[in-house]
Amino acid sequence: QTLFVGEAGPNRGARADALQWFADTATEMADGLTLDIQWGGALFKAGAALNGIADGVADMGTIIAVYFPQEMVAYGIADLPLQNPDAWVGMKATDALMRSSEAIQQNLASMNLVYLGTFTTSAVHIGCKGTAIRTVEDIEGLKVRGVGAYGDTFRDFGANMVSMSIYDAYQGLDTGLLDCSQGYSYATAALKQQEVIDSYTLLNWGQVGALGVFANKQSFDALDPATQEALMTAGEGMADELGRLITADNERAVETMREAGVEIIELPEDERMKLVEKGAGYIDEWTERAASAGLDGEALLEEYRALIEKYTAERDEQGYPWERG
Amino acid sequence: MLRRIEMLLLDLAVFAVAALGLLITASVVLRVTVNSGVPDTIVMVRELMVAAIVLPLAVTTAQRAHIVVEFLSNRLPRRGQEALIVFGSVFGLLALAPLIWAGWREATHALTSGGFFFGDLQLPKWPGRILFLLGISMCWLRLLVMVVTDLRDLRAGRPLAETAYLRGEG
Amino acid sequence: MDGTLIGLVAFAAVIGLLAIRVPIAFALAGVATVGTFVIFAFRTGVFMPDRAIRPTSSLVFSNSFDLIHSYDLSMIPLFVALGHIAYRAEITTKIYHAARVWLAHVPGGVAMASVVGCGGFSAITGSSIACASTMGRICSPEMLRMGYDKRLATASVAAGGTLGSLIPPSVLFIIYGIFTETSISKLFLAGILPGLLSLAGFLLVIWFWVWRDPAAAPKYAETITFGDKWRAGLAAWPAAALFVIIVGGIYGGFFTATEAAAICVSAAVLIGFAQRKLSFRDIVEALRETCIQTTSIFLIAAGAKIFVAFIALTGVAPSIVQVVTDAQLSVVLLMLAIAAIYLLLGMFLDPIGIMVLTLPLMVPLVEGYGLDLIWFGVVVIKLLEIGLITPPVGLNVFVIAGVVGKDVPIDRIFSGILRFLTVDVLVLILIMAFPILSLLIPGSM
Numbered sequence: 024q025t026l027f028v029g030e031a032g033p034n035r036g037a038r039a040d041a042l043q044w045f046a047d048t049a050t051e052m053a054d055g056l057t058l059d060i061q062w063g064g065a066l067f068k069a070g071a072a073l074n075g076i077a078d079g080v081a082d083m084g085t086i087i088a089v090y091f092p093q094e095m096v097a098y099g100i101a102d103l104p105l106q107n108p109d110a111w112v113g114m115k116a117t118d119a120l121m122r123s124s125e126a127i128q129q130n131l132a133s134m135n136l137v138y139l140g141t142f143t144t145s146a147v148h149i150g151c152k153g154t155a156i157r158t159v160e161d162i163e164g165l166k167v168r169g170v171g172a173y174g175d176t177f178r179d180f181g182a183n184m185v186s187m188s189i190y191d192a193y194q195g196l197d198t199g200l201l202d203c204s205q206g207y208s209y210a211t212a213a214l215k216q217q218e219v220i221d222s223y224t225l226l227n228w229g230q231v232g233a234l235g236v237f238a239n240k241q242s243f244d245a246l247d248p249a250t251q252e253a254l255m256t257a258g259e260g261m262a263d264e265l266g267r268l269i270t271a272d273n274e275r276a277v278e279t280m281r282e283a284g285v286e287i288i289e290l291p292e293d294e295r296m297k298l299v300e301k302g303a304g305y306i307d308e309w310t311e312r313a314a315s316a317g318l319d320g321e322a323l324l325e326e327y328r329a330l331i332e333k334y335t336a337e338r339d340e341q342g343y344p345w346e347r348g
Numbered sequence: 349m350l351r352r353i354e355m356l357l358l359d360l361a362v363f364a365v366a367a368l369g370l371l372i373t374a375s376v377v378l379r380v381t382v383n384s385g386v387p388d389t390i391v392m393v394r395e396l397m398v399a400a401i402v403l404p405l406a407v408t409t410a411q412r413a414h415i416v417v418e419f420l421s422n423r424l425p426r427r428g429q430e431a432l433i434v435f436g437s438v439f440g441l442l443a444l445a446p447l448i449w450a451g452w453r454e455a456t457h458a459l460t461s462g463g464f465f466f467g468d469l470q471l472p473k474w475p476g477r478i479l480f481l482l483g484i485s486m487c488w489l490r491l492l493v494m495v496v497t498d499l500r501d502l503r504a505g506r507p508l509a510e511t512a513y514l515r516g517e518g
Numbered sequence: 519m520d521g522t523l524i525g526l527v528a529f530a531a532v533i534g535l536l537a538i539r540v541p542i543a544f545a546l547a548g549v550a551t552v553g554t555f556v557i558f559a560f561r562t563g564v565f566m567p568d569r570a571i572r573p574t575s576s577l578v579f580s581n582s583f584d585l586i587h588s589y590d591l592s593m594i595p596l597f598v599a600l601g602h603i604a605y606r607a608e609i610t611t612k613i614y615h616a617a618r619v620w621l622a623h624v625p626g627g628v629a630m631a632s633v634v635g636c637g638g639f640s641a642i643t644g645s646s647i648a649c650a651s652t653m654g655r656i657c658s659p660e661m662l663r664m665g666y667d668k669r670l671a672t673a674s675v676a677a678g679g680t681l682g683s684l685i686p687p688s689v690l691f692i693i694y695g696i697f698t699e700t701s702i703s704k705l706f707l708a709g710i711l712p713g714l715l716s717l718a719g720f721l722l723v724i725w726f727w728v729w730r731d732p733a734a735a736p737k738y739a740e741t742i743t744f745g746d747k748w749r750a751g752l753a754a755w756p757a758a759a760l761f762v763i764i765v766g767g768i769y770g771g772f773f774t775a776t777e778a779a780a781i782c783v784s785a786a787v788l789i790g791f792a793q794r795k796l797s798f799r800d801i802v803e804a805l806r807e808t809c810i811q812t813t814s815i816f817l818i819a820a821g822a823k824i825f826v827a828f829i830a831l832t833g834v835a836p837s838i839v840q841v842v843t844d845a846q847l848s849v850v851l852l853m854l855a856i857a858a859i860y861l862l863l864g865m866f867l868d869p870i871g872i873m874v875l876t877l878p879l880m881v882p883l884v885e886g887y888g889l890d891l892i893w894f895g896v897v898v899i900k901l902l903e904i905g906l907i908t909p910p911v912g913l914n915v916f917v918i919a920g921v922v923g924k925d926v927p928i929d930r931i932f933s934g935i936l937r938f939l940t941v942d943v944l945v946l947i948l949i950m951a952f953p954i955l956s957l958l959i960p961g962s963m
């Protein structure tokens with residue numbers, strides 16, 4: 024049968040390719056299954072995705088946790104400014120946590136949702152015009168467009184946060200309304216920000232990873248076990264597929280910036296630790312919110328950190344899956 | 349009574365437009381002068397937008413200010429035109445009813461789930477949804493009153509009132 | 519039940535309801551709700567209405583609520599308020615007096631100035647609706663007061679408003695750029711010449727209109743001295759100041775286009791207070807009119823948004839694109855077919871909705887033919903702009919209708935629009951036939 028998939032983003036870019044891969048893989052594995060992806064928020068915008076899927080407007084679709092800090096608090100762990108900069112490691116850890124935790128499954132079920140698979144926007148870095156961030160002291164007084172808790176932490180270092188979408192950042196940087204804009208390498212290059220920035224500081228700090236595909240529980244439960252299995256397997260495979268795509272895109276993007284004359288700066292390790300320390304306050308805040316939703320935030324964090332370590336080790340020992348013979 | 353409430357809602361909308369304008373102005377001025385800002389401006393502006401757009405719906409309805417295409421109906425005799433006006437209102441009652449029910453579901457859900465917007469102030473999601481429900485419901489109520497009055501006028505052969513406020517009632 | 523069939527029935531139902539004077543917002547929302555319900559009820563192949571209630575309710579709520587619950591669209595009530603406040607502070611009257619005095623020897627000069635003003639304003643707002651909302655409130659009533667033909671006074675501004683998305687910056691180009699992964703800055707540059715060409719076309723329409731029918735734009739009767747011009751020009755300083763604040767503020771990096779709307783309203787209020795032309799009462803009255811005017815436009819836009827989501831469920835758009843793909847047309851026929859599709863959808867749907875529904879399918883098709891995506895973007899935006907002024911659902915026309923109220927019925931505005939549409943089609947053919955018009959500027963940068 025045909026199932027509707029709601030996606031707020033366009034049908035271009037790494038995330039779209041990964042979602043398409045998910046659909047292709049699932050329909051290949053399950054007989055008679057068709058997935059009709061509605062791109063660009065044709066059915067519902069990102070801010071309505073949770074209710075849209077839970078109510079069955081689409082049978083499944085992408086939920087971005089930042090729009091639902093209350094309902095998606097558990098998933099929000101993947102957005103925290105932990106030491107979690109690798110796209111593939113982050114996705115594998117998040118996916119494993121979402122799949123294994125009984126508490127999270129029940130929490131989702133109570134909202135009529137089933138977790139299928141995760142995406143990531145990859146590591147948060149920052150591009151600047153007319154200035155460069157080499158130490159955390161450089162942040163003070165800059166006008167910055169921020170991303171979630173990463174932006175909040177910059178505010179704590181004295182940045183003045185300016186609210187605008189990543190698509191307006193080009194003009195903002197160009198006119199001087201912004202000094203710096205946080206973002207992801209592939210997006211920075213895709214939006215041609217290399218034309219307006221002078222420096223790009225690799226923060227190697229963390230990522231926004233709490234976005235992924237969820238299904239309406241009723242729709243999912245009504246499927247035969249083979250189809251359910253196909254969706255689950257395809258969902259799990261997304262981490263490898265998107266990891267491959269986004270890692271390549273990001274490397275290419277940094278190269279594009281370098282060629283455009285942008286200075287690429289690696290934030291020194293001790294400076295990065297200052298960011299991580301300051302960001303810890305937002306982790307505590309998350310733990311409290313998790314507690315109010317009846318989840319043991321400390322335990323989840325511990326489990327999540329262990330998973331990050333596990334997959335980091337796997338990457339270091341065997342390389343990324345797409346690099347293995 | 350209904351009219352007084354509707355005028356109050358309109359003035360609340362006026363207040364909302366003024367407030368969101370001032371809020372944005374303040375955040376720009378603070379940024380340009382002292383390199384600072386108002387937290388969660390975007391969320392607050394969004395919530396105020398709901399008040400600004402939805403609360404005046406009842407007054408707009410009462411003034412028969414909904415936009416219509418008239419060039420075919422204008423060729424009908426007066427009675428025929430008036431019958432179509434009433435039909436349009438009845439259709440509006442039917443079209444808005446699902447929206448009210450949906451708004452009720454969303455408002456109660458937002459109230460009980462404790463959902464809030466990501467941001468410094470963690471502003472709750474319910475106020476905008478309650479305002480939406482209120483605005484659409486008042487519009488529906490006004491439409492209903494107008495359908496009843498218009499039908500009465502139609503039966504009695506009187507011309508329809510140009511706006512609902514020209515009658516003493518309501 | 520076949521989704522495409524439901525979709526086509528729905529389009530017919532909307533036309534039927536509009537023809538019998540059902541308010542546009544109710545017609546769109548009502549048909550879309552029923553259609554959505556039917557689709558969800560037949561999901562399993564058997565009619566199960568109880569399973570359709572929840573998704574239908576969720577879809578109608580989220581699509582209408584999210585449209586209104588928008589930071590970017592706050593620009594619209596604010597720019598409408600700017601129009602009302604500037605009017606009460608006599609800022610608009612003075613700039614119109616200046617235009618009239620300076621352009622007294624140009625037939626239809628004030629209408630031309632309005633369209634040029636739209637062009638200038640579109641370089642600021644990025645949105646056609648915002649452009650028409652503001653300029654409509656400022657221009658149409660003034661032209662009506664000067665005795666201009668009602669069709670000319672309204673249609674010129676409705677058409678001029680469509681420059682908003684072609685002349686950069688432009689929200690539609692940003693969305694197109696996201697969907698095609700083309701450079702947004704190149705798209706902006708590509709829109710400049712076609713935008714100016716459209717502007718020139720509109721001026722030509724006004725010139726021709728007034729040449730054929732001089733009564734459409736009454737001449738300024740009094741003799742004008744150089745002193746008159748000087749004084750009229752000077753008295754128009756508040757409007758010039760507002761323009762400098764907007765342009766300087768956006769391009770000087772002080773605020774965004776959305777923020778510009780709020781800053782301008784604040785500045786207009788301050789100017790009005792300083793000149794003692796504005797009282798607190800005036801502001802409240804201006805904002806009341808603003809609210810009533812914007813609410814009816816947003817209600818239609820919300821209905822249109824629900825309709826788009828419903829059309830997404832029907833699969834009408836992919837079916838149409840599939841037909842075109844299967845036909846394996848020549849490039850010329852393909853472009854004509856695409857133009858026909860966008861004009862057809864543009865009769866009913868809003869530009870963003872059409873892009874979301876069609877681009878995921880249309881762009882691979884166009885790429886397969888090896889066509890330039892930047893150029894194609896300009897073609898698509900021009901087509902979408904035309905859709906804003908075509909009946910039965912022409913959002914720009916409704917915006918103007920909301921401004922002028924019962925003085926000018928919608929069909930009068932549409933009948934005036936026809937003349938502008940003729941030139942729009944010519945401009946469209948030029949843009950399609952000569953890609954260099956779009957690609958010259960981005961290519962030389």
Ligand code: NA
Nearest residue numbers: 640644682687
């Ligand atoms: Na523009």
Ligand code: NA
Nearest residue numbers: 864865905911
């Ligand atoms: Na149209």
